[in-house]
Amino acid sequence: MLGVIQYSLLTIFWAPLVGVGLYGAGLAIYRLFLSPLAKFPGPKLAALTRKYESYYEAVQNYEYLWKIKAMHEKYGPIIRINPHELHIDDNDFFDKLNSFQGKWEKDPYTAHQFANPGSLVGTIDHDLHRKRRAAVLPFFSKQKIYALEPVIQSTIDRLCDKMQFYQKTGQSLNLRNAFKCFAADVVAEYCFAESGGLIDKPDFAAENWVQHQQGLKSGLRARYFPQWYMPVVRGAPAWIRQTVDPAAKHFEIWHRDVEGPVGRMETRKNDEFYEKAGHRTIFHELINSPHLPPAEKETIRVIQEAGAMVGAGGESTSQVLTAFMYCLLANPQAMSKLREELRSVVPTADSPAPSLRQLEALPYLTGCVKEALRLRTGKIARHQRVPAGRSLYYKDWEIPAGTIVSMTPIFVHIDPEIFPNPHTFMPERWLNLNEAERQRLEHYFVPYSKGARQCAAITLANSELYMCIAAIVVRFDLELFETDEWDTEMAIDSHHHSPRLGSKGVQVFAKKSTF
Numbered sequence: 001m002l003g004v005i006q007y008s009l010l011t012i013f014w015a016p017l018v019g020v021g022l023y024g025a026g027l028a029i030y031r032l033f034l035s036p037l038a039k040f041p042g043p044k045l046a047a048l049t050r051k052y053e054s055y056y057e058a059v060q061n062y063e064y065l066w067k068i069k070a071m072h073e074k075y076g077p078i079i080r081i082n083p084h085e086l087h088i089d090d091n092d093f094f095d096k097l098n099s100f101q102g103k104w105e106k107d108p109y110t111a112h113q114f115a116n117p118g119s120l121v122g123t124i125d126h127d128l129h130r131k132r133r134a135a136v137l138p139f140f141s142k143q144k145i146y147a148l149e150p151v152i153q154s155t156i157d158r159l160c161d162k163m164q165f166y167q168k169t170g171q172s173l174n175l176r177n178a179f180k181c182f183a184a185d186v187v188a189e190y191c192f193a194e195s196g197g198l199i200d201k202p203d204f205a206a207e208n209w210v211q212h213q214q215g216l217k218s219g220l221r222a223r224y225f226p227q228w229y230m231p232v233v234r235g236a237p238a239w240i241r242q243t244v245d246p247a248a249k250h251f252e253i254w255h256r257d258v259e260g261p262v263g264r265m266e267t268r269k270n271d272e273f274y275e276k277a278g279h280r281t282i283f284h285e286l287i288n289s290p291h292l293p294p295a296e297k298e299t300i301r302v303i304q305e306a307g308a309m310v311g312a313g314g315e316s317t318s319q320v321l322t323a324f325m326y327c328l329l330a331n332p333q334a335m336s337k338l339r340e341e342l343r344s345v346v347p348t349a350d351s352p353a354p355s356l357r358q359l360e361a362l363p364y365l366t367g368c369v370k371e372a373l374r375l376r377t378g379k380i381a382r383h384q385r386v387p388a389g390r391s392l393y394y395k396d397w398e399i400p401a402g403t404i405v406s407m408t409p410i411f412v413h414i415d416p417e418i419f420p421n422p423h424t425f426m427p428e429r430w431l432n433l434n435e436a437e438r439q440r441l442e443h444y445f446v447p448y449s450k451g452a453r454q455c456a457a458i459t460l461a462n463s464e465l466y467m468c469i470a471a472i473v474v475r476f477d478l479e480l481f482e483t484d485e486w487d488t489e490m491a492i493d494s495h496h497h498s499p500r501l502g503s504k505g506v507q508v509f510a511k512k513s514t515f
């Protein structure tokens, strides 16, 4: 009898372990030998488990992208970088992978990392994504941006007023935080006709950005879990959330920040709202659109879209602005050429700000904007695409339908065959080109990605870069403080480009302008 009980207890104990072991062994055999991706080159460990990638992210400080680059050197232009994903390092394939032709879905792991399936960035399905994109795209037309130029200009003026405070007190300021406040305030004004007022916060809301970064990291970790992970963790009681993922609370704050403005839009009538706002906004139009089905106007979906928009708009733009200003400060020759050119539209530091159209017509400034975007591309993460319902072909390789395929824009931008001396800030490379040379460079210039999933707000982002940099270059002499190249290099893939651990970002002293 005792023997039977012992046998049963052993069975209860071992059976699940044996089951898990058999499942693991079966999965390993499938991934390594039977999966349609088994034929693709790459390290076996990467093919076996996503833990390989998560090791480079967690232990090697988010540097898997450079490991991917090294893997390409060893295994060739197409490699398997995790059990579900292929990566291609061939500049001429970028257009094919990022095209308007055919149906493209998004990688479900990455799409859901920020728990916002209601947003454009979080929409996996091709057709739903198209509908959602069509609803917001008109707000980013060139005409709309020109019409809203005063919104950008008034935010720049607020930023410069605040920088004057630093000039007077002689304190250093953190450009990254300053530009984050600027970019987030512009997007908030643009989306809700309400500035977040971040520029006016003490120390350019530094504490806010530390928390924001934590929230971002919580999202990044979610990539290594199934799709249900984020919704379950976020829906769990607070003490469970805190235990499983302490950083998730920062993520929630981020979403809560947009709940207020969205709520206020939902309760105000159009006329009343616009009388106060003075300009039309993306989200008020969406909420009141007669063309969108009710499900697309539900509060939760609008909040997710708004949160993603503010995140996408604030992070990428501020990172590029910061690196852009660093590149100018570290290259006095480029700075003085830019100032020389700017004098044609702003004679003195006190002259009224030039229009966006005037700035866009300046070739050297345009070269500087392009170089900043090429070298510090804002969104450093690889761009994943999933061909839906058809195979994709790369050279002799057939990539099965439904496979996650990715490319990394920075790899295109640092190819010396296309951009000689690729790590050097050289606005001149964009000047005096004949038509064929210009087209060639533009073809490989992909900071906003391309195709159906490219950045929705290219016009807004470019306008911010032109207007903000021109204003600061004219109104201040900035001096780098305890900052060098290391603080701005594209090293870490935390979705957006962010400085290395231990870096304080780009710090400067703002001095009286000698323009």
Ligand code: HEM
Residues within 6 Å of the ligand: 120, 121, 133, 187, 308, 309, 310, 312, 313, 314, 316, 317, 320, 377, 378, 379, 383, 384, 447, 448, 449, 452, 453, 454, 455, 456, 457, 458, 460, 461, 462
């Ligand atoms: C210099 C600044 C910016 C850069 C470099 C940038 C870059 C990008 C890139 C590369 C993507 C595609 C990501 C992917 O393929 O997964 C993207 C998507 C997106 N960006 Fe930007 N972005 C910038 C500024 C902005 C701004 C200011 C906004 C909004 C106010 C914005 C809103 C979006 C949205 C909504 C998407 C998703 C588009 C879609 O899935 O259809 N971005 N951005």
